[in-house]
Amino acid sequence: MVMNLYDQCIFLILMSTLNANPEPPAYVYPEQVHLSFGETPLQMVVTWTTFNFTSSLVEYGMGELSSISEGSASRFFDKNDTGRIWYIHRVTLDHLKPGYKYAYHCGSTQGWSDLFFFTSRSIDVDWAPWLAIYGDLGSSNGQSIMRLQQEVVRNTIDVVLHVGDFAYDLDSDSGRVGDAFMRQIEPIAAYVPYMTSVGNHEHAQNFSHYRARFTMPGHTDGMYYSYDVGRAHIVSLSTEVYYYGTKAEAAEQLRWLEADLTTLNRRKxxxxxxxxxxxxxxxxxxxxxxxxxxNPVREELEFLLYKHGVDLAIWAHEHEYERMYPVYNYTVCNGSAEAPYKNPRAPVHLITGSAGCVERHTPFRLKPPFVAINNGDYGYTKLRVLNSTHLYFEQISDDQAGAVVDRVMIESHKHGVGVFTCHQDN
Ligand SMILES: [Fe+2]
Structure with a gap:
C-alpha cells in the first residue's frame, strides 16, 4: 500500500500516541544472586535483585526442592537517579542440617533463577574450613574473579571474605556498575557465603548501596558484626566510621566490639x-x-585487639599484599627469633588488597622492621582454620597462574585476654 502525505501524517501521529505511554517491560527475572551466613549457624540467607516488584521465594532441599521459604523485598533507588528503581530480595533459610549440600533456586512464580548449590555451615569441631580473603575488587580489571570461580567449582573454598571496596563503585552510573559487579560475582557468591566489610569506595549516599545490596548478620546493615567459622570467631568492623561517621557512631561500634570480645568463648x-x-x-x-x-584506626582499635588476644588482623585498601610480624605499638613481638609465628606476643597483621581494580597497584616503600614480606602481584589470600592450635594462610598470585607466593602457619597454644606480653618486655 502506498500512503499519500496525509495518510503518512495520520500514521505518524497515531504511532507517536501509541509510544507515548509504552507498557514497561516486566523485569521479574532474579539476578545478582548471592549467599551469606545468617544469625545462627543453621541459617543461610539468599539475596537477589529484580527490577520490578515480585514476591521473594526460595525453593530448596537436599535432594528435591522440597522446602520453600518466603522473605521480603526492599525498594531501592540511587539518590542521584530516582527514576531507576530496583528491588532487593532477602530470604532466610532456617533449620538447615549442618554440613549438608543443598540445591536451591530463588525468585517467584513470575520467574525463577538458575539452580544453585551450597553446603550449610558445619558445626563439627573438626571442620577445617578454607576462606578466600581479599579487598579492592572492581568490576573492571577484576583479576581474581576467574580464579575464585575456579576455586568454587572445584570446591576448594568454603567462604569468601571481601574486605571492602567493591565494583569501583557500587553506586557509579546510578548503580549500573554495582549491578554489573554483582552479576560478575554471582558464579562465586551464589555457591559460597560472600561475607563483606565496608570500605571507603562505598561511602556515597551514606553507604546506601553497600547497606542495600548485602545481607550480613548483626542488624547493622553489614557495618560491624561477628560470626563463627570452624574454630574461628570472625569480627568485621567498619574503619570508615572514623572517616565518614560521627563520634557517636564510632563509640557505638567500639562498645559493641568490647562486648563481643568480652563475651567470647575462646574454648569454643x-x-x-x-x-x-x-x-x-x-x-x-x-x-x-x-x-x-x-592514624585513627590504630589509635582507636590497636589496644583493644592486643588486650583481647586477637590472633590475626586482616586489612585491605592498599592494592598489594603485606604480611607483618606480630606487632604492637610499632614493636615487633615475635614468639621467638627462630619461630616468629609460634606463640606470637601480639596480633599478626595482614594486608590483602590486590584482587584487582581500575586503580591497579600501590607501590611499596622500604620495608620497616615489622613487615615480613610484601608482594605486588594481583591475587588473594587463602586461610585455613586447621584446629585449635594451628592457623594457616597463603597468598595466591594471579600474575603467576595461581602460584603460592607466601605461606605461613601461626601456632598458638594460648588464646584470650592477657596472653600477649610484648609490652612487658619493651
Ligand atoms: Fe580503600
Whole structure:
C-alpha cells in the first residue's frame, strides 16, 4: 500500500500516541544472586535483585526442592537517579542440617533463577574450613574473579571474605556498575557465603548501596558484626566510621566490639580474627594514614585487639599484599627469633588488597622492621582454620597462574585476654 502525505501524517501521529505511554517491560527475572551466613549457624540467607516488584521465594532441599521459604523485598533507588528503581530480595533459610549440600533456586512464580548449590555451615569441631580473603575488587580489571570461580567449582573454598571496596563503585552510573559487579560475582557468591566489610569506595549516599545490596548478620546493615567459622570467631568492623561517621557512631561500634570480645568463648572458638578495610600498619608509597603512627584506626582499635588476644588482623585498601610480624605499638613481638609465628606476643597483621581494580597497584616503600614480606602481584589470600592450635594462610598470585607466593602457619597454644606480653618486655 502506498500512503499519500496525509495518510503518512495520520500514521505518524497515531504511532507517536501509541509510544507515548509504552507498557514497561516486566523485569521479574532474579539476578545478582548471592549467599551469606545468617544469625545462627543453621541459617543461610539468599539475596537477589529484580527490577520490578515480585514476591521473594526460595525453593530448596537436599535432594528435591522440597522446602520453600518466603522473605521480603526492599525498594531501592540511587539518590542521584530516582527514576531507576530496583528491588532487593532477602530470604532466610532456617533449620538447615549442618554440613549438608543443598540445591536451591530463588525468585517467584513470575520467574525463577538458575539452580544453585551450597553446603550449610558445619558445626563439627573438626571442620577445617578454607576462606578466600581479599579487598579492592572492581568490576573492571577484576583479576581474581576467574580464579575464585575456579576455586568454587572445584570446591576448594568454603567462604569468601571481601574486605571492602567493591565494583569501583557500587553506586557509579546510578548503580549500573554495582549491578554489573554483582552479576560478575554471582558464579562465586551464589555457591559460597560472600561475607563483606565496608570500605571507603562505598561511602556515597551514606553507604546506601553497600547497606542495600548485602545481607550480613548483626542488624547493622553489614557495618560491624561477628560470626563463627570452624574454630574461628570472625569480627568485621567498619574503619570508615572514623572517616565518614560521627563520634557517636564510632563509640557505638567500639562498645559493641568490647562486648563481643568480652563475651567470647575462646574454648569454643580459640582463633580470633578481626577484619577491617583500612590497615593501621603498612609500608607503601602513598599518603595513606597507615604509613603514619598517628592514624585513627590504630589509635582507636590497636589496644583493644592486643588486650583481647586477637590472633590475626586482616586489612585491605592498599592494592598489594603485606604480611607483618606480630606487632604492637610499632614493636615487633615475635614468639621467638627462630619461630616468629609460634606463640606470637601480639596480633599478626595482614594486608590483602590486590584482587584487582581500575586503580591497579600501590607501590611499596622500604620495608620497616615489622613487615615480613610484601608482594605486588594481583591475587588473594587463602586461610585455613586447621584446629585449635594451628592457623594457616597463603597468598595466591594471579600474575603467576595461581602460584603460592607466601605461606605461613601461626601456632598458638594460648588464646584470650592477657596472653600477649610484648609490652612487658619493651
Ligand atoms: Fe580503600
Amino acid at each position: 572458638t580459640p582463633w580470633l580474627i578481626v577484619l577491617g578495610h583500612r590497615p593501621m600498619y603498612c609500608a607503601v608509597k602513598d599518603r595513606s594514614d597507615c604509613n603514619y603512627a598517628s
